[in-house]
Amino acid sequence: MQPPLYQLKAEFFRMLGHPVRIRVLELLQDGPMPVRDLLADIKVEPSNLSQQLAHLRRAGIVISLRQGPTVLYALAGPDVADLLRAARRILTVLLADREGMLEQLRQVDVVAGAVSEV
Structure with missing residues (x-):
């Protein structure tokens, strides 16, 4: 089977x-x-x-x-290269989203740091 x-x-x-x-x-x-x-x-x-x-x-x-x-x-055959290109596209989106999250966290840290200094 x-x-x-x-x-x-x-x-x-x-x-x-x-x-x-x-x-x-x-x-x-x-x-x-x-x-x-x-x-x-x-x-x-x-x-x-x-x-x-x-x-x-x-x-x-x-x-x-x-x-x-x-x-x-x-x-x-060419399918393996296609698969690697697809993986690269997926990772690009995932890592871009992660970078966006990191930037948001940095901004929150900056605002929190400014508030604690007051």
């Missing part, structure tokens, strides 16, 4: 729930990259990057291509 769709979605998002994996996907939005370039940008141990790339490949959202002695990694 097939698991419910919501459970599959939860597993998919759980698989994405690692900062190195997200950074790899962000970098691959610009096109295929060799491991050495990913390592230079992400600055993790090669074994850690290899492990995270393996997770992404097993999930089917990253593919590997061989060009002579070099292995390149690429997004399996």
